[in-house]
Amino acid sequence: MSSKNNVSIQATTQFLEVKGGARYAYRRFGSGPGLPLLLLQHFTGTLDNWDPALTDALAGGRELILFDNAGLGGSSGDVPTTVAGMAKHATAFLDGLGIGTCDVLGFSLGGMVAQQMVLERPRIFRRLILVGTAPRGGEDIMHLEKPSLAKHLQDPSNKGYSVLQKIFFTPTVTGQAAGTAFVERVMQRTKDLDRPSGPEVANAQMAAFREWERFTGKRFGDLREIHHPTLVVNGAHDEMISAINSYWLAENMPNALTLLYPDAGHGSLFQYHDSFARHATAFLSESSESAVY
Amino acid sequence: MSSKNNVSIQATTQFLEVKGGARYAYRRFGSGPGLPLLLLQHFTGTLDNWDPALTDALAGGRELILFDNAGLGGSSGDVPTTVAGMAKHATAFLDGLGIGTCDVLGFSLGGMVAQQMVLERPRIFRRLILVGTAPRGGEDIMHLEKPSLAKHLQDPSNKGYSVLQKIFFTPTVTGQAAGTAFVERVMQRTKDLDRPSGPEVANAQMAAFREWERFTGKRFGDLREIHHPTLVVNGAHDEMISAINSYWLAENMPNALTLLYPDAGHGSLFQYHDSFARHATAFLSESSESAVY
Numbered sequence: 001m002s003s004k005n006n007v008s009i010q011a012t013t014q015f016l017e018v019k020g021g022a023r024y025a026y027r028r029f030g031s032g033p034g035l036p037l038l039l040l041q042h043f044t045g046t047l048d049n050w051d052p053a054l055t056d057a058l059a060g061g062r063e064l065i066l067f068d069n070a071g072l073g074g075s076s077g078d079v080p081t082t083v084a085g086m087a088k089h090a091t092a093f094l095d096g097l098g099i100g101t102c103d104v105l106g107f108s109l110g111g112m113v114a115q116q117m118v119l120e121r122p123r124i125f126r127r128l129i130l131v132g133t134a135p136r137g138g139e140d141i142m143h144l145e146k147p148s149l150a151k152h153l154q155d156p157s158n159k160g161y162s163v164l165q166k167i168f169f170t171p172t173v174t175g176q177a178a179g180t181a182f183v184e185r186v187m188q189r190t191k192d193l194d195r196p197s198g199p200e201v202a203n204a205q206m207a208a209f210r211e212w213e214r215f216t217g218k219r220f221g222d223l224r225e226i227h228h229p230t231l232v233v234n235g236a237h238d239e240m241i242s243a244i245n246s247y248w249l250a251e252n253m254p255n256a257l258t259l260l261y262p263d264a265g266h267g268s269l270f271q272y273h274d275s276f277a278r279h280a281t282a283f284l285s286e287s288s289e290s291a292v293y
Numbered sequence: 294m295s296s297k298n299n300v301s302i303q304a305t306t307q308f309l310e311v312k313g314g315a316r317y318a319y320r321r322f323g324s325g326p327g328l329p330l331l332l333l334q335h336f337t338g339t340l341d342n343w344d345p346a347l348t349d350a351l352a353g354g355r356e357l358i359l360f361d362n363a364g365l366g367g368s369s370g371d372v373p374t375t376v377a378g379m380a381k382h383a384t385a386f387l388d389g390l391g392i393g394t395c396d397v398l399g400f401s402l403g404g405m406v407a408q409q410m411v412l413e414r415p416r417i418f419r420r421l422i423l424v425g426t427a428p429r430g431g432e433d434i435m436h437l438e439k440p441s442l443a444k445h446l447q448d449p450s451n452k453g454y455s456v457l458q459k460i461f462f463t464p465t466v467t468g469q470a471a472g473t474a475f476v477e478r479v480m481q482r483t484k485d486l487d488r489p490s491g492p493e494v495a496n497a498q499m500a501a502f503r504e505w506e507r508f509t510g511k512r513f514g515d516l517r518e519i520h521h522p523t524l525v526v527n528g529a530h531d532e533m534i535s536a537i538n539s540y541w542l543a544e545n546m547p548n549a550l551t552l553l554y555p556d557a558g559h560g561s562l563f564q565y566h567d568s569f570a571r572h573a574t575a576f577l578s579e580s581s582e583s584a585v586y
Contacts, residue, residue: 236543236544236549236551237544243543243544247536247537247540247553250529250536250553251529251530251536253555254555254556255555256529256555257552257553258551258552258553259550259551260540260543260551260553261550261585262543262546262547262548262549262550262584262585272585275586291555292554292555292568293568293571
């Protein structure tokens with residue numbers, strides 16, 4: 001399904017220079033009664049990797065802010081090698097924009113950054129949506145060397161987005177069809193494109209994943225400090241960041257409602273963009289202190 | 294919140310004699326465009342244990358059929374000591390009513406019975422809602438001797454519904470408040486009550502749980518045969534049937550969308566009856582072959 005009004009594809013890339021931070025690339029579009037929603041992206045993903053069908057749907061009720069962390073896409077600076085380093089940049093960016101509190105959708109690596117940001121400054125977010133991500137101390141996080149992923153990543157016939165189609169979607173007929181449709185949608189944008197990520201981005205972010213797997217003290221203890229209403233979402237068959245991590249978020253976050261999609265992998269939010277947007281909108285539209293909608 | 298129209302409380306108990314089966318007690322009420330929804334009850338629960346706030350809400354869109362399995366409440370016969378035995382009775386009951394296909398809400402033990410029924414006769418159900426339940430071969434299923442449950446079950450100050458308040462709801466202030474409200478709602482019915490379950494019911498059903506924990510062949514292999522759209526629901530802190538069992542349902546059922554509620558235990562569907570009814574209604578209203586709504 002193509003997007004209804006193409007606000008995502010037509011959004012121009014903007015830049016914000018933050019003293020002591022970097023020159024950050026971002027896109028800002030949409031309107032409505034909701035708080036702004038900050039979107040934090042996955043491993044090596046840039047502004048161009050958000051599915052316009054999803055962002056168009058979400059932009060109908062609120063302003064969206066797509067953000068390139070330092071060293072990604074059009075943003076200057078070095079890619080941090082820790083999630084905490086990425087959180088510092090994202091916080092500096094929001095401060096630079098003058099946004100005191102917003103909602104956040106953190107996908108994969110972006111979900112880790114969102115957790116770190118809210119632990120450091122609780123009032124920075126009102127509601128969190130954490131998709132395909134893991135808590136600090138999680139397991140089976142982005143081990144690209146494992147056979148189920150390596151076979152796709154090392155296949156020379158997979159190039160560009162066709163890699164994402166293989167590793168973000170289940171190998172079923174329906175999963176791969178959803179992947180094909182996703183690739184067609186993200187490729188609709190042909191102008192004002194972001195700089196694709198190279199190996200230096202991947203290497204730094206992989207270091208951040210390895211650091212995020214380590215923990216001290218009580219495992220998942222940090223999660224008990226996040227009382228914000230949270231919606232946790234995952235595909236039940238996520239090969240990149242196993243869905244058991246979402247189960248641990250459900251078990252340890254005091255205020256998280258968790259949704260697991262069938263026949264879906266890491267890219268569940270793109271595969272089921274209609275359903276995801278409906279659930280996310282229902283969740284974000286609530287003003288209670290509970291995550292339940 | 295009290296129920297809006299009290300259809301559940303006013304529903305009279307009916308009886309159906311099935312040759313080769315038993316004389317089954319049931320209540321049938323509600324109307325709307327949906328298929329009838331069969332409700333299969335938890336350990337020792339009878340027709341009187343369904344939360345009227347939940348059943349009133351669901352009855353707005355379809356006919357509900359509350360069912361006492363053999364030996365429970367007003368139903369004759371012996372309580373089977375296996376889930377398969379219970380499934381046989383529930384199937385005989387539907388056959389006796391002349392219902393070829395319906396939807397089902399199986400809670401706890403009732404969710405196991407629903408799985409068994411649909412494995413034996415796939416066309417008996419269109420859509421399944423499995424709440425606080427476990428697949429065959431699951432773990433941490435109704436071990437009443439474990440300290441977190443035993444302390445409430447062996448406390449002589451807990452009587453009748455106050456036991457359920459302790460073991461169906463989290464010990465938090467919000468969890469216990471929800472438990473108090475639940476007890477008040479189920480106690481609204483004062484006439485045409487079902488016979489409460491005694492130790493002979495509990496003993497037979499406990500034997501069925503122990504048998505259900507055993508498996509032969511590939512663990513959770515049966516689940517791959519259930520292609521029906523399924524909504525799996527649990528409280529993230531279910532002490533009676535651990536929520537990890539719901540995760541395994543999510544992982545192994547090919548077409549199950551899974552919802553885990555925060556700050557909730559076994560009785561999540563009663564604690565969040567508004568939300569649960571909303572999600573269940575959205576799920577049941579879909580006519581696609583996918584569980585995703």
